[in-house]
Amino acid sequence: MSAAHFLSRAGWQVTVFDSGVVASGATGSADGAVSVASKKPGPLMTLAVAAVRFYERLAETGVLADEFMSRSTFMVAAQPDELDVLESQSAQLEAADVPVRLLKGRALAETVGAAAPAALAAVEVQGEGHAVGYRVVERLRRLGGFTIRRNCRILGLHHAGGRVDGVVTEQGIESFDAVLLAAGLGSMAFLAGPDLIRPRKGQLIVTDRADRDAPRFPGPLMSCRYLVSKGSHPAGNVTEARSLGLVIDPLRTGQFLIGGSREDRDDKDVADADVIASLLRDAVALSPSLAHLRVIRVFAGVRAATRDGMPIVGRVGGADNVWVATGFEGDGICLGPLMGHLCQQMICGQQPEHDISALDAGRFGLTLAEAA
Amino acid sequence: MTGMEVLVIGGGPAGVSAALEMARGGLNVTLCEQGPRLGGAIHRQPDDPARRLRVPRAQRRRWRTLAEALSMSPVEILCRHMFAGVEGSGAVLLEDRASGRIVTRRPAALVLALGGVERVTPVPGWQLPGVVTVGGLQVMMKSTGRAPEGDILIAGSGPLLLAVAAQLTALGKAPVAVLERSTGPLSLRAVAGLIRAPAYLWEAAGYLSRLIRAGIRLQRGASVRSIAPAGNRLSVTIVDNIGLERRLVVDRVALHDGLLPNGNGTAAAPAGPFTVLAGDCREVLGGVAAIADGRLAGQAVLAKLGLAGSDSAGSAATLQHERRTQSALNTLFDYSGGDAAQLPDDTVICRCEGRTLGQLRALLAADDRVSAREIKLNGRFAMGACQGRFCAEWVAAYVASQRDGQPPQVAEIVGSRWPVKPVSVSAFVERHPSSPSE
Numbered sequence: 001m002s003a004a005h006f007l008s009r010a011g012w013q014v015t016v017f018d019s020g021v022v023a024s025g026a027t028g029s030a031d032g033a034v035s036v037a038s039k040k041p042g043p044l045m046t047l048a049v050a051a052v053r054f055y056e057r058l059a060e061t062g063v064l065a066d067e068f069m070s071r072s073t074f075m076v077a078a079q080p081d082e083l084d085v086l087e088s089q090s091a092q093l094e095a096a097d098v099p100v101r102l103l104k105g106r107a108l109a110e111t112v113g114a115a116a117p118a119a120l121a122a123v124e125v126q127g128e129g130h131a132v133g134y135r136v137v138e139r140l141r142r143l144g145g146f147t148i149r150r151n152c153r154i155l156g157l158h159h160a161g162g163r164v165d166g167v168v169t170e171q172g173i174e175s176f177d178a179v180l181l182a183a184g185l186g187s188m189a190f191l192a193g194p195d196l197i198r199p200r201k202g203q204l205i206v207t208d209r210a211d212r213d214a215p216r217f218p219g220p221l222m223s224c225r226y227l228v229s230k231g232s233h234p235a236g237n238v239t240e241a242r243s244l245g246l247v248i249d250p251l252r253t254g255q256f257l258i259g260g261s262r263e264d265r266d267d268k269d270v271a272d273a274d275v276i277a278s279l280l281r282d283a284v285a286l287s288p289s290l291a292h293l294r295v296i297r298v299f300a301g302v303r304a305a306t307r308d309g310m311p312i313v314g315r316v317g318g319a320d321n322v323w324v325a326t327g328f329e330g331d332g333i334c335l336g337p338l339m340g341h342l343c344q345q346m347i348c349g350q351q352p353e354h355d356i357s358a359l360d361a362g363r364f365g366l367t368l369a370e371a372a
Numbered sequence: 373m374t375g376m377e378v379l380v381i382g383g384g385p386a387g388v389s390a391a392l393e394m395a396r397g398g399l400n401v402t403l404c405e406q407g408p409r410l411g412g413a414i415h416r417q418p419d420d421p422a423r424r425l426r427v428p429r430a431q432r433r434r435w436r437t438l439a440e441a442l443s444m445s446p447v448e449i450l451c452r453h454m455f456a457g458v459e460g461s462g463a464v465l466l467e468d469r470a471s472g473r474i475v476t477r478r479p480a481a482l483v484l485a486l487g488g489v490e491r492v493t494p495v496p497g498w499q500l501p502g503v504v505t506v507g508g509l510q511v512m513m514k515s516t517g518r519a520p521e522g523d524i525l526i527a528g529s530g531p532l533l534l535a536v537a538a539q540l541t542a543l544g545k546a547p548v549a550v551l552e553r554s555t556g557p558l559s560l561r562a563v564a565g566l567i568r569a570p571a572y573l574w575e576a577a578g579y580l581s582r583l584i585r586a587g588i589r590l591q592r593g594a595s596v597r598s599i600a601p602a603g604n605r606l607s608v609t610i611v612d613n614i615g616l617e618r619r620l621v622v623d624r625v626a627l628h629d630g631l632l633p634n635g636n637g638t639a640a641a642p643a644g645p646f647t648v649l650a651g652d653c654r655e656v657l658g659g660v661a662a663i664a665d666g667r668l669a670g671q672a673v674l675a676k677l678g679l680a681g682s683d684s685a686g687s688a689a690t691l692q693h694e695r696r697t698q699s700a701l702n703t704l705f706d707y708s709g710g711d712a713a714q715l716p717d718d719t720v721i722c723r724c725e726g727r728t729l730g731q732l733r734a735l736l737a738a739d740d741r742v743s744a745r746e747i748k749l750n751g752r753f754a755m756g757a758c759q760g761r762f763c764a765e766w767v768a769a770y771v772a773s774q775r776d777g778q779p780p781q782v783a784e785i786v787g788s789r790w791p792v793k794p795v796s797v798s799a800f801v802e803r804h805p806s807s808p809s810e
């Protein structure tokens with residue numbers, strides 16, 4: 001939707017096809033951390049910094065007015081073995097010029113003490129934010145300028161005269177000058193290449209609103225276990241098929257979003273009591289006040305994870321008018337708007353504003369699938 | 373006993389009768405009810421047995437028969453156990469409200485007899501404190517044996533209006549007015565249908581004569597247009613069948629526009645047990661039908677599990693008969709609510725999240741046809757604590773009315789997520805990490 005927005009502003013006539021409806025993929029079942037805190041050091045962290053700045057810009061210019069909330073993220077170590085992870089992630093963030101503040105002793109007690117009395121140390125990552133994925137796309141939809149075709153699956157690309165000249169949809173063939181494949185997990189169906197995107201399911205919990213006199217949360221609390229689970233940190237070479245990374249996110253509504261699991265599964269319509277109970281147990285261990293709340297909803301989403309944990313954004317080999325933007329795993333709400341903008345720049349033949357060579361499809365030798 | 377375990381959710385007539393049928397067939401039955409006592413909506417038992425509301429004799433007798441059979445059966449009864457849904461691996465989740473824990477079960481079959489929900493169509497001000505549902509008022513009276521304090525106005529449509537007005541009157545607390553939206557004259561079809569159901573006629577006649585004796589008039593064709601705060605009372609604007617407005621100041625307004633099956637938690641769960649719906653949550657047909665339908669549900673489970681049940685012909689015939697009666701009865705009422713086009717933008721639609729009609733209209737404004745999922749996510753309808761139990765049906769109907777009748781499915785707005793109702797965080801924390809079944 002972001003690419004569609006920017007392309008339509010650049011004068012293109014754009015149609016978005018979705019096999020489901022708007023936000024029916026990962027975007028509609030995610031938390032909305034627009035955050036650098038958890039990113040893998042390296043190009044991803046650098047791009048995330050740019051992505052957060054881009055959100056700020058879109059909020060200021062009115063495109064995403066009211067949809068982006070600036071705030072700090074708090075990485076919390078509650079056990080001695082998490083202190084190392086905290087320290088090294090915070091050093092990496094500093095190296096990427098992200099403003100961080102180490103909280104110990106009194107400063108710790110004053111900021112996160114009420115919310116997480118058992119915290120041993122915390123790092124406040126400043127200049128981050130929150131945006132709800134489905135609200136961002138809804139905002140872009142309302143701004144309009146492009147057509148949305150819901151419930152219209154793309155079955156393949158249409159070739160004529162040795163080049164791609166359109167798409168084959170469930171409802172027939174349609175001609176286009178350029179095609180961007182941004183179908184999340186579904187993108188791979190059109191591309192030849194080894195099985196390089198895997199589903200990673202995540203389960204999340206929404207609570208009811210806390211009382212006025214409940215302890216204040218200064219921002220989202222991210223357990224250092226989360227970094228280990230996410231694989232952002234070298235210590236956490238995740239090999240298990242399921243891991244839990246705790247983030248307690250105080251929402252604007254006064255409710256809490258508690259997440260999330262990382263499981264090598266794609267059954268996005270179901271949530272398991274075992275996973276939910278484990279997450280809640282961890283959450284209450286960190287923030288006992290949550291025990292007084294009620295769970296009003298649990299849900300699951302599936303992230304598209306690449307083999308090397310980096311998104312795939314760029315031109316697809318074997319065609320000069322087909323681009324891909326997928327594999328955002330757990331970072332696509334944060335990266336999405338910026339990546340849509342960069343895709344527009346590439347499609348318009350411009351040099352993208354940020355260096356995304358590390359995300360190039362070429363690293364996996366991706367080309368158009370024969371069948372397409 | 374075959375040793376096979378089955379679970380029934382809902383301690384109303386449908387659930388009790390399903391439990392009895394399956395116990396007779398040799399199954400190991402557990403009956404769960406969220407409330408402190410069995411009885412359901414119609415046979416709600418009082419908190420204090422000495423303070424019991426009078427109900428029609430036939431109704432009382434029906435419950436006594438069920439309750440006695442149950443007390444002699446081996447059915448295990450778990451009150452204060454709320455069904456929270458079927459989770460991903462197929463386990464049935466129950467919240468034990470006494471111990472505050474989640475209990476999981478893996479029954480061979482599940483009967484859901486969750487009853488009906490009252491429909492109330494939105495009017496400006498219906499979210500104010502002091503506005504209740506007519507059924508809610510009745511349940512309160514049945515539980516406490518008392519009428520609420522203050523002046524009460526009853527409005528909407530349906531037989532429940534009369535029943536509750538009469539019950540209030542019997543407790544010495546006659547309503548200030550009873551407004552029935554329907555203007556329709558009694559049709560011959562309706563009368564013919566009702567003659568086959570003298571029980572209902574007697575019930576209605578009993579209620580009416582009590583109201584007439586107390587000098588209370590049922591005003592047909594009148595409805596509530598809006599409700600506004602008036603000090604600590606409520607000022608109600610009433611409009612009659614020729615469009616004249618008047619105002620009444622009361623302490624409570626009880627609204628009701630019919631009953632709907634309670635669909636929350638009834639969506640099929642992929643990994644879950646064989647599931648059958650029974651009673652009002654399958655089809656709203658009244659108390660007599662609920663007993664027959666429970667029996668049929670029990671028989672369906674027995675058949676599925678390869679066991680013999682009793683003959684289903686009698687129950688099926690009862691159901692048919694009650695269905696005819698209900699549809700005859702329904703022609704006398706008008707459950708459509710007011711004209712939605714006339715409602716102002718600030719009318720609250722979702723009372724959990726305070727979402728308004730204006731917000732729904734804005735979502736539908738563009739030519740782009742937004743989907744049910746987008747209405748839910750962005751409109752936040754059905755996102756609140758009640759999971760759409762009270763607004764999804766109205767929202768779907770409204771969307772349909774704006775789009776040449778093509779409705780989004782209510783189920784798409786409600787979704788199929790557990791928990792069916794909010795469950796305390798601590799209940800999960802208390803749950804033993806891998807307690808399979810208890």
Ligand SMILES: Cc1cc2nc3c(=O)[nH]c(=O)nc-3n(C[C@H](O)[C@H](O)[C@H](O)COP(=O)(O)OP(=O)(O)OC[C@H]3O[C@@H](n4cnc5c(N)ncnc54)[C@H](O)[C@@H]3O)c2cc1C
Binds near residue numbers: 023033202
């Ligand atoms: C539990 C969870 C928590 C998360 N938390 C965060 C977070 O806090 N911060 C963050 O930045 N990110 C988070 N994410 C990640 C983020 O949600 C995703 O990276 C992002 O939404 C991906 O967006 P997308 O547009 O690439 O894919 P999607 O949103 O999945 O969109 C792909 C779309 O393509 C459609 N499609 C698929 N195949 C076809 C086809 N053949 N034809 C037509 N259409 C097709 C799908 O229907 C879908 O609508 C989280 C994800 C999950 C699951």
Ligand SMILES: Cc1cc2nc3c(=O)[nH]c(=O)nc-3n(C[C@H](O)[C@H](O)[C@H](O)COP(=O)(O)OP(=O)(O)OC[C@H]3O[C@@H](n4cnc5c(N)ncnc54)[C@H](O)[C@@H]3O)c2cc1C
Binds near residue numbers: 486488490657
């Ligand atoms: C307020 C009200 C008043 C009514 N008054 C009359 C009347 O006067 N005369 C008449 O003929 N009919 C009346 N009806 C219709 C009446 O509901 C049916 O006649 C009959 O009671 C239906 O029986 P049932 O067993 O299907 O449902 P119910 O009697 O409604 O029983 C359902 C039971 O399921 C329980 N339950 C629901 N959800 C859960 C959950 N998640 N976990 C555990 N337990 C749960 C409820 O607490 C309830 O006890 C009334 C209905 C309502 C809603």
